[in-house]
Amino acid sequence: MYASLSEKHEHRKVLPDLEKSGNGVVMRFAPNPSGPLHIGHARAAVLNDAYVKQYGGRYILRIEDTDPKRVDPEAYGMVVEDLRWLGLGITETVTQSDRLPVYYDLCRQLIERGGAYVCTCDNEHFRDLKQEKTACPCRAQPVEKSLELWQKMLDHEFREGGATVRIRTDLSNPDPAMRDFPAFRILDQPPHPKVKAHVYPLMNFSVVADDHLLGVTHVIRGKDHIANTRRQQYIYDHFGWQVPVYRHYGRMGIEGVVLSTSQMRLGIKAGTYTGWDDIRLGTMRALARRGISPDAVRNAMLAIGIGDTDISFSWDNLYAENRKIVDPVANRYFFVPDPIPVTIGSAARHTARALLHPGDTARGTRTLEFEGSVLLPKSEIVPGTAMVRLKDLFNVKIAWDGETPSFSYGGDSLADARSAKARIIQWLPAQATLPCTLLTQEGEMKGVCEPQVRTELKNVVQFERVGFARIDAADAFGVRAYFTHK
């Protein structure tokens, strides 16, 4: 029966065609290993993946760890885990810190070609010259001199900031960002967690080197890289290499969560967040913990596409995608928040059998024995309520003496409840409950749930009339669940 359901969603928009994709594509996802992946990374990761799947080819994970200041040793593993969770078709992984000799060699070649030079000017001074479209003295030095200085850089004869390799561009370029931008720098501190080095390539150089060497044909990334694309063009031209096809999608604003890795780290250190998977964060692991399916993330990203308009990401749209995936599989249970004990006079023992899933009766039922007392959600028992129906059980009449209610058996007839417009609410037998804490992004909800929820550890269930939740921990003493969405 779910086949027909999913067919309806097959009209999902496909991504626009990429030019030069006839013989397959080689694409890459290139994160900086400073922390785990978040929803912002997911866009680039998923979009590239989708194109590789569409056209066939290779999908390279390239860890860009050429700035030791922004490397968290634990992030290498986290990135791989997060990508695996997302279900991407990564075919190979390279780590830039393993490839420093490759970049050094290419740098020498580039200097020999006159495409780069070593600059020993003071940083501030160079910037002033650049604004004036003026060359610094180093620019005119002979190639031999630059090669000599480059060797000195490698030999660590310069201190941090003492020398920089610059790409020769066009000083008259109207965009100051294009003028003789740096390609290598010297860094004495901090030490790189993976290699011993003091000369590091800057992103624009290592990216071009790797994109070319690895055969990358198409690059899809955010438009914050547009300037880098133009800068990188100079390097391609110096080497005489062919440029990949670029697409730059617009900025994606995300409401309500902190996405800055440094802020998240600070918050974790300060105890504001419980960890990288704190459900108030926008990391993949936080989404996973809340019961968001990786396919929902994928579908939401594909729906957004590669448009170059700035957009604001909507959680509602993600939740809708997730609901499509989770609703057919999640078993139903009762969770009674803020429970109040109620004894129902004059009611005989009853056995309630509630479907685990209303759309799939083959899954069977759960059994709740009524023995006289139940727990009801406090919010449902408000003065004036004359009758409620306990779902799958019977009707309950409520008589009010001022603010004080008294409860009595109101018959089994569903029709009576309907005609009395009684609400059909969730409940639990007082003698068979399990404490349950439902954690939402807004805070904790204490309550009780069916003991059988214990068997759903790590699964997403639906607490009827409350919403979907992922069972995060469960034992004989209680359940901890994370609220997914309504």
Added chain:
RNA sequence: GCUGCUAUAGUGUAGUCCGGCCAAUCAUGCGGGCCUUUCACGCCCGCGACUGGGGUUCGAAUCCCCAUAGCAGCACCA
């Protein structure tokens, strides 16, 4: 300030290249109804947008200009 990119309903998105078939698509959201022993799912109905102003044209969401707004870059970050 300089350089560049973008502008369709609350949100996302199609249409824009090659003007008419667009009194503008689809999803989500919201409102109403049906179904239903969940406020879920499903079904039906409805709400809601071409940033503004000029111009070109028989005709403009689509082409041109100006304005406005947003975003990005101008780092020895990625």
